[in-house]
Amino acid sequence: MLVKSLNVLILIVLLPFFVKAQTCGITNIALGKPVTVSAEQQYHVGADAVDGNVSSGWFAPGDNNYIYVDLGQSYNICKIKIIWQTDGRGKDYKAQVSTDATNWTDIFSRTNNNASTDSFTVNGTGRYVRILIATRVNNWASIEMSELEIYNSLAGNTRPSVSMTLPANNASFFSGANIKLTALANDPNGSISKVEFYQGLEKLGEVLQAPYTFTWANVQAGTYSLRAKAYDNQNADSLSLPVTIIVNPSTRWSLLGNQGTNPDSVFLGTTDNKRLVFKTNNAERMTILSDGFVGIGTSTKPNAETKFAVNGAVYAKKLKITQTGWADYVFNDDYRLPALSEVEKYIKSHKHLPGVPTTAEVEKNGTDVGEIQALLLKKIEELTLYIIEQNKKIEEQQRKISELENKEVNRN
Structure with missing residues (x-):
């Protein structure tokens, strides 16, 4: 007997955990359902109260009006929500349910309503839900209901x-x-x-x-x-x-673009001492040697220090070369400017200026752009010094001529 009583007690204690509680759904089951009203205006009919649009609504003149919704089947109603127009809201009204739209049972009553949105919990079963409106606020011209929403109870929901x-x-x-x-x-x-x-x-x-x-x-x-x-x-x-x-990080390389690659392991090139060749129309156009030398139109490295060679014309908008040993030392006080007679003698003997490479040397070795620019500047600066020196001689000669002319004038 004690065991049986204990089992009953355990069942009573655990029963709530096995029986799913009723919960109120979140789906408005009145949406789009047929409605019947006591009266309506031409452009504010009963169906406007269940169309899901608060901008429309059902309007009915005076007091003692009703609207009811045919839900299509019987539901256990758990909540009703009414959204009124601000001035045309109901003041005293009640909610009713019915199984045949003839016999009605009250499930809620509201008096002296002052809210534009009235949401209330109910408990009733029926296919039809009616809002019976006795009076309106401030004797407004008509009852104006924007939306009527109805929600039904569900068995305790199990999570997905x-x-x-x-x-x-x-x-x-x-x-x-x-x-x-x-x-x-x-x-x-x-x-x-x-x-x-x-x-x-x-x-x-x-x-x-x-x-x-x-x-x-x-x-x-x-x-x-x-x-x-x-x-x-x-x-x-x-x-x-x-x-x-x-x-x-990707270990694959794509010609169409890459992201997130590791450049230490994903790269375009070779891992041996062979050169890398680029071709178009099946003809070699550019070569990168294993030591990093880049040749365009050539794969021959002219000397050990060359990193880049082009066999053809190069067009550029700007070229900048860093250079040491610039030629401004020509203007130092201790610089020995060769006499023009020495320069003349050198030119007659060698057929080029002192320090300037010969035609044969240029054809064989080319010219270093930085060096040749410094050399040309040196010659320009030397020429400037020659001009300054020559100008001094001219000025001195002009002075002496002026003195002689003055003496001749005074003699006469």
């Missing part, structure tokens, strides 16, 4: 189940990959309304219907934790277990 099926836990990818995310979601007492995909707290995207697959595009290197979150038709949600993926 959801799991990630792709990618697999600890799967690895390369940077820039488009990763396919797939989830499996079910709801035991309803339907799945959507599945969202997350990376940490960041929402990547959502899918509204099965198959629940989303592509995460151009994923960069890193370690990521992925989850799926499923919602049912009552807005209950569940979160999947996390799936960890690793996205490695």
